[in-house]
Amino acid sequence: MYIKLYIFNTIMSKTVVKQITFPVELLNFLEPKAKEYGYTLPGYVRYVLTKDMEKECEKQRIEALEKDLSRGIEKSIKESEEGETISLKTDKDIDNFLGALYEE
Numbered sequence: 001m002y003i004k005l006y007i008f009n010t011i012m013s014k015t016v017v018k019q020i021t022f023p024v025e026l027l028n029f030l031e032p033k034a035k036e037y038g039y040t041l042p043g044y045v046r047y048v049l050t051k052d053m054e055k056e057c058e059k060q061r062i063e064a065l066e067k068d069l070s071r072g073i074e075k076s077i078k079e080s081e082e083g084e085t086i087s088l089k090t091d092k093d094i095d096n097f098l099g100a101l102y103e104e
Contacts, residue, residue: 020045 022030027041034044079085088094 030044031041034041037044037047039047076085086097088097
């Protein structure tokens, strides 16, 4: 036996009704969880789905940042191998380099 639950989403002042069918066993698990956290069942389902989507979005953002970082590292290695970089080994070297940049 399945019990149907209606979830209301508000998007740009429009209400969209989505119907979700839960097995009784799952519903019996979800209802106490929702009450434990002070949510209605639809509110709890929205909360759980939102948190899951936030995690997925963050994961994709991190993957994109990792790709950008990897490309930057590869570019730096290539520039170093081609002699397009300089070596600043001491504080004095760094001060001189930054001073020259400041004067430009």
